[in-house]
Structure formats: C-alpha cells, structure tokens
Amino acid sequence: MQQLLTEIVAKYNYWLYVVLMMIGFYAMIGKRNLVKKLLGMNIFQTAIILFYVSIGVKRGANIPIVDKHAALSHGIDAAQVINPLPHVLMLTAIVVSVSVTGVALAILVRIHREYGTLEEDEILEKISS
Amino acid sequence: MKTFALLATLATGILLLYGTRDFAPWGDPASPASSHVSRVYIERAVEETHVPNLVSAILGDYRSYDTMFETVVIYCAGLAVVSVLRRNRS
Amino acid sequence: MKLLQERAKGRPAGDSLIIRTSVRLLVPFIQLYGLYVIVHGHYSPGGGFQGGVVLGASFILLALAYDLKTSLRYMSEGANVLLGNAGVLIFIGIAVLCALLGGLFLDYAALARLIPMAAEEWRSFGIFLVELGVGLTVMSSMVSLFWDLASGGDMEEGL
Numbered sequence: 001m002q003q004l005l006t007e008i009v010a011k012y013n014y015w016l017y018v019v020l021m022m023i024g025f026y027a028m029i030g031k032r033n034l035v036k037k038l039l040g041m042n043i044f045q046t047a048i049i050l051f052y053v054s055i056g057v058k059r060g061a062n063i064p065i066v067d068k069h070a071a072l073s074h075g076i077d078a079a080q081v082i083n084p085l086p087h088v089l090m091l092t093a094i095v096v097s098v099s100v101t102g103v104a105l106a107i108l109v110r111i112h113r114e115y116g117t118l119e120e121d122e123i124l125e126k127i128s129s
Numbered sequence: 130m131k132t133f134a135l136l137a138t139l140a141t142g143i144l145l146l147y148g149t150r151d152f153a154p155w156g157d158p159a160s161p162a163s164s165h166v167s168r169v170y171i172e173r174a175v176e177e178t179h180v181p182n183l184v185s186a187i188l189g190d191y192r193s194y195d196t197m198f199e200t201v202v203i204y205c206a207g208l209a210v211v212s213v214l215r216r217n218r219s
Numbered sequence: 220m221k222l223l224q225e226r227a228k229g230r231p232a233g234d235s236l237i238i239r240t241s242v243r244l245l246v247p248f249i250q251l252y253g254l255y256v257i258v259h260g261h262y263s264p265g266g267g268f269q270g271g272v273v274l275g276a277s278f279i280l281l282a283l284a285y286d287l288k289t290s291l292r293y294m295s296e297g298a299n300v301l302l303g304n305a306g307v308l309i310f311i312g313i314a315v316l317c318a319l320l321g322g323l324f325l326d327y328a329a330l331a332r333l334i335p336m337a338a339e340e341w342r343s344f345g346i347f348l349v350e351l352g353v354g355l356t357v358m359s360s361m362v363s364l365f366w367d368l369a370s371g372g373d374m375e376e377g378l
Binding site for chain 2 (some may be wrong): 260261262263264288303306307308310312314324325327339340342343344345347349350352354356357359360363364367368371372373374
Binding site (some may be wrong): 013018022065079085086099102109 | 138
C-alpha cells in the first residue's frame with residue numbers, strides 16, 4: 001500500500017491523463033450519438049497531448065527559448081532547458097486534431113442532410129430499410 | 130452495450146495505469162525521453178541555426194519534413210471539407 | 220423588457236452596434252498581431268501554426284459579428300484558395316529548390332548559392348520562409364472550414 005501511494009504521488013500526472021483518456025474512450029464506444037462520439041475523440045486527443053507535453057518536463061528547468069549570445073559563447077546545459085521535442089510533436093498534433101474535427105463535422109453535416117438524424121441506430125435502420 | 134463499453138474502458142485504463150509503473154517520475158531530468166536525441170537538439174540548435182526559440186528551430190529545420198507533410202495534411206483537410214460540403218451557387 | 224426581447228428576436232444573433240464597431244476597430248490589430256506572431260516566432264513563443272490561426276480568427280470574427288457575406292467581401296473565396304495553395308507551394312517550392320541547388324531536400328544552407336550568406340543565417344531565414352507558408356495554409360483552411368461548416372456549404376448565410 002505504501003509503495004502504491006509513493007508510486008501515485010510520483011506519477012500523478014500520468015494517472016490523471018489516463019482517467020481523462022478513459023472518459024474520452026467511453027464516449028467514443030459507449031454513446032450512440034455521432035456528435036458525442038466526436039467530442040469523445042477530442043477529449044481523447046487532449047489527454048494524449050497533455051501526456052506528451054508532461055513527458056518533456058524537467059524539474060527546475062527553463063522554457064526552451066534561450067539567450068542567443070550567451071548560448072553562442074558558453075553553450076547550453078541540457079538539464080537547464082526543458083525538452084522541446086514533445087512540444088514540436090504536439091504543436092503539429094493539435095493542428096491535425098483541428099483538421100480531423102473539421103472533416104468529421106463536415107461529414108456529420110452531410111449525414112444529417114441525408115438521413116435527418118445523427119443517432120447511430122436510427123441511421124442504421126434507415127440504411128437497411 | 131453500455132456495460133460492454135464500461136468494461137472495455139476499465140480494462141484499457143487498468144492496463145495503461147499498470148504501464149505507468151515503467152515511466153520515470155514526473156520532472157526527472159534523466160528520463161529516457163529527454164536523454165537521447167533531444168539533448169543533441171538543445172545543445173546544438175542555437176549554434177547551427179541561430180534561432181533562440183528551440184521549438185521553432187526543431188519545427189522548421191531538424192523536423193521540417195514532418196512539418197511539410199503536416200501542412201499538406203491541413204491543406205487536404207480544407208480541400209476535403211470544401212469537396213464534401215460546398216454546393217454550387219447558380 | 221418585452222419590447223427589447225421582441226426586438227432582439229427579429230435580428231440575427233450578435234447584431235449590435237457595439238459589437239460591430241469594436242470588431243471593426245479590432246480586426247486590423249488582430250491581423251497585425253497574427254503577422255507579428257508569425258514573424259517573431261524565432262525569438263518568442265509563436266510560429267506559423269499559431270500566427271495562422273490568429274489571422275484566420277480575424278476573418279471568423281468578422282463573419283460572426285457581421286455576417287458571412289461581409290467576411291466574403293474582405294476575403295473572397297478565390298483569394299482564400301489562392302493563399303492556401305501559395306502557402307503549400309512556398310513550403311514545397313523551397314524544399315525542392317534546396318535540392319535543385321545541390322543541397323539535400325530541405326537543407327536551407329544550399330540556398331547560399333542564390334544569395335551569399337552564412338549557412339547558419341540561411342538556416343534561420345529558411346525557417347522564417349517556411350513558417351510563412353505554414354501560416355498562409357493554416358489561415359486559409361481555418362477560414363474555409365468555418366465558412367463551410369457555418370453555412371452548410373452554400374455560403375449564403377452563416378451563424
């Protein structure tokens with residue numbers, strides 16, 4: 001028990017992101033409304049983005065914008081600057097998530113125009129009949 | 130259906146929580162994510178590109194191939210929305 | 220109160236003199252700020268993606284405060300498509316130009332054959348050119364996403 005508690009305290013951020021991801025995952029597979037599924041996917045993406053950003057944290061380090069002249073003359077200590085690589089990857093992932101949301105919303109508008117509803121089972125009924 | 134979804138969610142969550150056992154503690158400077166390639170980026174980006182913002186330097190120079198296709202992805206998303214939705218005005 | 224409610228029901232949402240005037244005053248500054256975020260991305264938080272979204276948001280704000288026709292008057296469909304294409308073309312054109320000038324694909328230092336500058340300076344400047352392309356593309360696709368989703372595709376009336 002003591003071991004589990006120290007584990008949670010050292011990594012509580014990962015535990016929070018897993019809980020956030022579970023919320024999104026449940027909305028994606030448990031809900032019948034397509035817009036709710038889409039919102040679940042957005043929550044899922046947010047959890048993954050937060051997870052990646054928190055990987056890059058170093059305790060006691062500064063932001064990855066450095067003083068140019070000091071860096072050119074003395075060099076940079078890698079422990080003093082947080083890891084910029086997850087930030088770069090997530091910068092592009094955020095834009096991709098916006099694009100995915102846009103395309104999905106466009107397809108939802110088309111589905112609503114075609115079938116008049118966004119409930120999954122009603123759409124399946126209309127397709128089969 | 131709902132109970133199945135709940136069970137699947139719980140199973141995934143428990144597996145992922147079990148997986149966090151292998152991670153380094155939060156904010157550890159020697160974690161695997163910040164000890165291989167990102168170290169090289171931080172130490173050499175300013176002298177190789179003269180850009181103080183390391184995120185910009187990595188985004189535009191070291192990983193510009195990634196960024197290029199990212200741009201193409203956004204462009205394709207815009208194109209897809211136009212081709213799915215837009216109707217001709219006559 | 221009743222009179223106010225009935226008057227508010229008759230006109231589209233967001234249609235008020237205060238909002239219109241403040242948006243008209245704010246939009247040029249928002250666009251200037253977007254350009255600043257793109258251009259100053261080397262020295263402060265920012266870059267092509269963020270600045271492009273800010274630029275796109277200025278046109279979306281116009282469409283929200285006035286209506287979709289007004290934003291179409293400031294930024295026509297053709298100009299939007301042209302800017303988006305130009306953004307992708309800038310990025311890929313620079314990449315191919317580097318390869319044609321004898322360097323590697325996307326190796327900006329090869330551009331020193333066109334304008335002689337130090338390799339580090341060219342890499343810094345190449346990042347700026349590339350970010351400009353990214354910003355144009357992001358702005359164009361944000362605006363076109365909003366237009367199509369808000370009007371259902373017919374570009375007649377928005378939200």
